[in-house]
Amino acid sequence: xxxxxxRVLLLQQSRSLPVAxxxxxxxxxxxxxxxxVPAAATSPAIxxxxxxxxxxxxxxRHTAPAAAPTAAASSSSTSKSSTATTxxxxxxxxVSRKNPLAATKPTTTGxxxxxxxxxxxxxxxxxxxxxxxHVHSFSADHVVVLDQFPKxxxxxxxxxxxxxxxxxxxxxxxxDLDPDNEAHVLVVEQLxxxxxxxxxxxxxxxxxxxxxxxxxxxxxxxxxxxxxISQDFISDRLKTKQHWNSxxxxxxxxxxxxxxxxxxxxxxxxxxxxxxxxxxxPLVCHKCSKAARTMPDLKKHLETHAxxxxxxxxxxxxxxxxxxx
DNA sequence: GTTCTAGAAC
DNA sequence: GTTCTAGAAC
Numbered sequence: 134x135x136x137x138x139x140r141v142l143l144l145q146q147s148r149s150l151p152v153a154x155x156x157x158x159x160x161x162x163x164x165x166x167x168x169x170v171p172a173a174a175t176s177p178a179i180x181x182x183x184x185x186x187x188x189x190x191x192x193x194r195h196t197a198p199a200a201a202p203t204a205a206a207s208s209s210s211t212s213k214s215s216t217a218t219t220x221x222x223x224x225x226x227x228v229s230r231k232n233p234l235a236a237t238k239p240t241t242t243g244x245x246x247x248x249x250x251x252x253x254x255x256x257x258x259x260x261x262x263x264x265x266x267h268v269h270s271f272s273a274d275h276v277v278v279l280d281q282f283p284k285x286x287x288x289x290x291x292x293x294x295x296x297x298x299x300x301x302x303x304x305x306x307x308x309d310l311d312p313d314n315e316a317h318v319l320v321v322e323q324l325x326x327x328x329x330x331x332x333x334x335x336x337x338x339x340x341x342x343x344x345x346x347x348x349x350x351x352x353x354x355x356x357x358x359x360x361x362i363s364q365d366f367i368s369d370r371l372k373t374k375q376h377w378n379s380x381x382x383x384x385x386x387x388x389x390x391x392x393x394x395x396x397x398x399x400x401x402x403x404x405x406x407x408x409x410x411x412x413x414x415p416l417v418c419h420k421c422s423k424a425a426r427t428m429p430d431l432k433k434h435l436e437t438h439a440x441x442x443x444x445x446x447x448x449x450x451x452x453x454x455x456x457x458x
Numbered sequence: 459g460t461t462c463t464a465g466a467a468c
Numbered sequence: 469g470t471t472c473t474a475g476a477a478c
Contacts, residue, residue: 249468249469282469353469372470373463427462 178266178279179338182286182368183443218270218277218327219261250355253278257294257303257356274320275327278358282370284380286443287335287342287363291328292356293320304357307348307391307401318395324359325392331361339363341440347387349379350408359388364419365439374428375412381419382411 256263256278260271269277269289280288297316298304310317328346335344342363352358362380371377378384394401416425420438425431 252469370470375464429462 179287182283218272218275218330220270250353253290253292253354253356253358254303257292260294269331274323277327277331280360280362284368284371284376285363285366286368287339287344287361288368289331289335289361290358291324291331291361292358293324295320305355306352306357308403309357310395310401312395312398312400321392321395325388328359328361328388335361335363341442345380345385345387346389347385348391350384350386350403350411351405360385365443366419366435367439367443371432372428374414374416377416377428377431378412378414381417382414384408384411 256268256276260268260276267279267281269279271277271294274294276292276294278290278292280290293304295316296303297314297320298309304310304317304320310321312318332344332346335342342365344361344363346359346361348359360380366377366380391401416428416431417423418425418431418434418438423434425434
């Protein structure tokens, strides 16, 4: 039987395969070429992002039918949240097999109901219906979602589920938050706690990665979501200058700053024109400030900063008896 | 000729 | 948010 990613993770989790073996770089069937899995990478959906040559198109997307969870996915329950978080190991249900957008209901925040801007809504309404490839964990108050177009190796979204926005709707963005509203203050406290827990969990699982927690000044998605994103930016889904600048310029606002502003009794008011200008900034490496002419150039450069375990396969590795070379 | 960007459509 | 693609850049 070929040693697939799913099987390796299953064996590792059932303790029948030493962690060291999983950590090794090995070659398997035509399905996968070089496979590098960190020792602690027990979340299959995220661990899959550490597969340097596995096409990301094999992962489920927002707008595509959700894949049924693999055996490995069904056995992953590592969250130990202190806020009654339920780690996901849900079966793929009718809802999750359909296009999530099909389940959206009319909203009152402007854009057409059921549009792409509402793609996060089904996660808020029925987090229990999604497989572990989509929902990391949830409680009555929050849901932690795996971004389906991750711009880094680890990219999650933390969302509040309280319907305390205008007219009893979900909060659309941080601009909805009122520092004088007790329910909103509670939401901010809970979000801060969950974000902290998720960030810590990811730091523990992926000690070679750095993380940032924050929001986009002008979010494209309608429902309030906080990004927990690793700082490698090694991802096939990172494609445009706008993607890059949205996470590496001041367009990305640290959650701590949002929290501090509200704690000072001020509402959040974004300068959208200034923010949009940030997205058009020239490409500059977030680690060493090296300028890049094009996105492909920048992405090549980012590989030089990536931790060894997640960097793309080196020319040397590619030359070692690759079955596909 | 190919690569890459950026704007329209969804 | 993504996809598609015209045309700019090389």
